[in-house]
Amino acid sequence: MRKLRFGVLSTAKIAREKVIPPMQRASRCEVVAIASRDPERGREVAERLGIERVHGSYEALLADPDIDAVYNPLPNHLHVPWTIRAAEAGKHVLCEKPLGITTADVEELIAVRDRTGVTIQEAFMVRTHPQWLRAKALVRSGRIGVLKAIYGHFSYHLADPANIRNVMGWGGGGLLDIGCYPITTSRFVTDDEPRRVAAMIERDPDMEIDRLGSVMLDYPGVQCIFTYGTQLVARQTMQFIGTKARLEVEIPFNAPNDRPCRILIYDGAGLGGVVSETVELATCDQYGIMVDAFAASIQDGTPQPVPLEDSLLNMRVIDAVFRAAERGTWEEP
Ligand SMILES: NC(=O)c1ccc[n+]([C@@H]2O[C@H](COP(=O)([O-])OP(=O)(O)OC[C@H]3O[C@@H](n4cnc5c(N)ncnc54)[C@H](OP(=O)(O)O)[C@@H]3O)[C@@H](O)[C@H]2O)c1
Incomplete structure (x- = not known):
């Protein structure tokens, strides 16, 4: 089976240090691109982590046809807007916790998921x-x-x-x-x-x-x-x-x-x-376990470990x- 091809939105510390390396080792995932507001920082991080493609804007990453899923580790207030834009670009989204700032944010993401048909999940690795x-x-x-x-x-x-x-x-x-x-x-x-x-x-x-x-x-x-x-x-x-x-x-x-x-x-x-x-x-x-479980829910239809309905209750x-x-x-x- 083809691996789930991730694009990473930003050079966030959590992405650089905790999530990208196990994503690259995971059996079901690969990291094909990273985007940064600062192309120089994007290039430096990509080189250090061995990521081939760098986008100089988040918009460009979302327009990349070789990306199946987006990992969103932006500051909390940007989780919902960029998750919506990624979903509307047809990408699945693994978004950092907290998924939004209020209950209404998660309700909005549920509506977006239902409208676009993509998978959206909060990255509650625990x-x-x-x-x-x-x-x-x-x-x-x-x-x-x-x-x-x-x-x-x-x-x-x-x-x-x-x-x-x-x-x-x-x-x-x-x-x-x-x-x-x-x-x-x-x-x-x-x-x-x-x-x-x-x-x-x-x-x-x-x-x-x-x-x-x-x-x-x-x-x-x-x-x-x-x-x-x-x-x-x-x-x-x-x-x-x-x-x-x-x-x-x-x-x-x-x-x-x-x-x-x-x-x-x-x-x-x-x-x-x-x-x-x-x-x-x-x-x-x-x-690594989290990203493979997310990929399995998309590739094999296994139950999502943290569906949006669970994030809503949280x-x-x-x-x-x-x-x-x-x-x-x-x-x-
Ligand atoms: N699950 C976990 O274990 C875990 C652990 C830590 C953090 N987190 C979550 O991950 C998210 C990121 O945390 P972090 O500590 O990694 O953050 P961080 O290092 O500050 O990174 C945030 C990134 O967002 C981008 N960005 C876009 N707009 C920005 C703005 N206006 N101000 C600042 N940065 C902006 C920047 O990347 P570019 O400049 O490259 O575009 C920046 O590197 C948070 O939601 C946090 O709750 C989860």
């Missing part, structure tokens, strides 16, 4: 990582008893006002950048949706972006709480707490690709964190978190 498939299977098998609580945390320290994450008008802020991960993974493992949401958010006084947030998600029978922060010491964890044991995904989001990932299960002995079982996953690259929770924090009330997604 959703196809074997450690998350295993964590879900373990929880659902009853390994920790009955799941009753979920505890999550995701933070880093990044105060540079020039970074796209700190530009309020570009969809910056912590909830859209990293708070979306505890939401998507808790929805994934519970196979459910929160009935209501409460939250508090602190904004940066100068940049106005949300830099700290603590969120409660009320799933049927399961209470999830998580904190995210963009001006905190780096930390990430997701823990699933049951009536008999606690399951921890050790490095839940930025999973390493050079060593095995681990799931730790604690049965509560000693209270000091004695691990009763360690589940070690084979070393893998979550971005975005509804994000919108509800912002509303809950503003109003100081519980909000329904």
